[in-house]
Amino acid sequence: MAAAPPAAPPAPSPTAEAAAGTAGAAGTAGSRTPRTVATATATATATAPSWRPPLSTRGPYVVDADGNRFRLTAANWDGAQGSWSGSGNIADPASHHAGQDSHGIPLGLDRVPLAALLADFHRLGLNSIRLPFSNEMIRTTAPVPDSAVAANPELRGKTPLQVFDAVVSALASDGFAVILNNHTNTTRWCCGVDGNERWNSSQSTRQWADDWVFMARRYRSEPRVAGADLYNEVRRDVWDDPNWGLGDPHDWHAAAQEAADRILTEANPDLLVVVEGINWTGIPVDGFAHGRPTLTPVRTLSHTPAVPNKLVYSAHFYGYTGPNHSGATGLGETSDPRYQDLSRAELHQVLRDQAFFVSAETGRHFTAPVWISEFGIGSDETNPKPRAWFTNMTDELIAADADFAYWPLVGWAGHDSWAMLRYAPDGARSGLLDPGDWRTPLWNRLTAATGRTGAVPREPLWQQLTTDHRDFVQSMRVRSTGDWDSGARKAACPDGLRLTGLSHTGGRGLCTDTGTGDLRAAGPEQTVVRDERYVPPGGDWAGGYTKLQCPPGAFLIGYAVRGARTSSALCAPARTTLGTAGRTVWFDRGDNRPAADPGGEFAYGRYKGQCAADEYAAGIAFTTRVGSQGTPDALLCRRIAP
Secondary structure, eight states, X not given: OOOOOTTSSOOOOHHHHHHXXXXXXXXXXXXXXXXXXXXXXXXXOSSOOOOOSOOEEETTEEEOTTSBBOOOEEEEOOSTTOOBOSSSOTTSGGGBGGGOOOTTSOTTTTTSOHHHHHHHHHHTTOOEEEEEEEHHHHHOOSOOXXXXXXXXXXXXXXXXXXXXXXXXXXXXXXXXXXXXXXXXXXXXXXXXXXXOSSTTSSSOHHHHHHHHHHHHHHTTTOTTEEEEEOOSOOBOOSSOOOBSSSOSTTBHHHXXXXXXXXXXXXXXXXXXXXXXXXXXXXXXXXXXXXXXXXXXXXXXXXXOOSSSSOXXXXXXXXXXXXXXXXXOOSTTOXXXXXXXXXXXXXXXXXXXXXXXXXXXXXSBTTOOOEEEEEOOOOTTOOOHHHHHHHHHHHHHHHHTTOEEXXXXXXXXXXTOTTOSEEEOTTOOEEXXXXXXXXXXHHHHHHHHOOOSOSBOOOOOXXXXXXXXXXXXXXXXXXXXXXXXXXXXXXXXXOTTOEEEEEXXXXXXXEEXXXXXSOOBOSSSOOEEEOSSTTSOTTOOSSTTSEXXXXXXXXXXXXXXXXXXXEEEEEEEXXXXXXXXXXXXXXXXXXXXXXXXXXXXXXXXXXXXXXXXXXXXXXXXXXXXXXTOOOOEEEEEEEESOO
């Protein structure tokens, strides 16, 4: 759901905006089709997709357990995140989004048997479902009313979470990849100032992460539960913006990193972790700073999960919003263009700048698959601008070979014209499976576009380390040994990677496995280096500087700082004989990095040093002389091969 900024009245989500003009009218783009008639005009068949879990990532692609490309061809089956608008009687359907009271469970279970719903999902060509939920749903103990599951009587007497369980089980058994999405704190329809602006708007960050651990553990035995989409459309509240890296309670980068690590290390290491960009900051008034950062901060500050190859980034795009437009009309509307106001070329550039650069620019610390996990439009849309936007948007998804998820999947006939599938009380269906729906040819073209298929070769990993505000020890083997430099801020590469770059100031590092794969020997052995004891006689590679050098046969995997000063180096033994010939890479007065920018800009605005692809880092040099802060000045880089 597209969020409006808080300074204005809550702007309608795309589904709400469409329904406002069609409340009480049946969808006009497609005929109502009885459930007994098969009218699948989409290109897919109703057969279950063939793929082997778990899912992971290789560069810009999601892959299955066999290493084959798995494009997330998805839709959002909403309802369990809540539908109450926040005003009026919660028991009155008119007080719910589009007049649809979801009762805190996925929509449609009152009208269609679960198996029939899933068969229609297959006919749309879907292989995955983004399944929103609220934190409130987890704790609701009252059973849903019988009327909410009238077409699925086996679900009577169940709580919303138990109904959610049944839906997850059915989807997984039918071959869909299920991406759990924490959409809201409360079961209230988003957007604007509604208590759901941030992951911690109505609860603590700790409680939010605890809930994710609970959900990830709950479905761990079902391997087709493939991902955890951490939070939906993080945005400004009345008082403050979310940020990306400030280290305060509104730091979305830090919160997502914490939740991702806890999910992967405490609950289920097989899950994909999906991090959405920031949806809105600032006050939507001309003359005041405001905008939609989306994934732009990722270029300089990315995430490094404790389990590599599990990170997916996501963004949302709707025609009625814009790069600096909240989507509001009237109060809160600014003179900024909406996405639907952009030319085809302008839209292409904006999408690249806001999201697609993450997957298009390979071999960077931020390189990851980009999932456009929400986009959509109404079947009754007649305005040429949004219709042209939808055409251009689907073309851009095809050109970028992107993963995607349409919003929404299910709605009630006569209520939500944006839904792909709309069901009447008697189960009659209308929507994208009908040839009269103007969206159908575009959807079919999108799902039929093959893009990259088959086996995806492994690519070198590049991951960023930061000691900006806290420890950043991403190696599970290092974590298991305890605190290796008490009182210092520590950073260590994820298991399988080695330290290859450092910044002169700012405490940033770069990890990789390029050229060697996992270089570390088996076992827990590691060495904390705080002095020059491993610098051999005659081996002074940085005269006049303090040198923290690894012992023979070992390489750098981490470092620690106290304030700005270098405190220690962490070394691990290699699984093979290492070369001893090396060079000193100075970066105290400028960058000293390999050509072609491997790994990307891992310490924006700082001097950086980095070893070559066929080298390992064996030491850090610094000085505490007058005028110096003791920050890293040089690396000892040695050839990996003897």
